[in-house]
Amino acid sequence: MNYTMTETDSKSNLKITDKDLRSAFIRITDPRKGSNLQYDLVSMLLAAIGALLSNHLGVLAIAEWLDGQNEAVKAILGFNIR
Numbered sequence: 001m002n003y004t005m006t007e008t009d010s011k012s013n014l015k016i017t018d019k020d021l022r023s024a025f026i027r028i029t030d031p032r033k034g035s036n037l038q039y040d041l042v043s044m045l046l047a048a049i050g051a052l053l054s055n056h057l058g059v060l061a062i063a064e065w066l067d068g069q070n071e072a073v074k075a076i077l078g079f080n081i082r
Contacts, residue, residue: 018046018076018077021045021046021049022042022046022078025041025042025045025046026042028041028042028045039079040078042078043077043078043079046077046078047062047065047066047077047079048062050065050066050069050073050077051065051066066079
């Protein structure tokens with residue numbers, strides 16, 4: 001997945017890929033505790049960013065956005081397909 005943002009006052013483009021975000025998020029310490037962690041923090045953060053960019057602004061809306069994605073998108077985000 002690639003997102004491109006063009007700044008109106010300059011001629012440069014900012015390109016952020018899922019790999020760029022993954023590299024940034026991997027540095028975040030997971031504050032969750034316990035052995036019952038079902039999903040990877042990085043995958044959860046990537047899904048939240050995708051949902052927020054799609055104007056899904058609440059926790060339920062984010063979950064619904066992720067549920068509506070196809071297997072390829074879920075795989076890119078790092079969710080295991082069962």
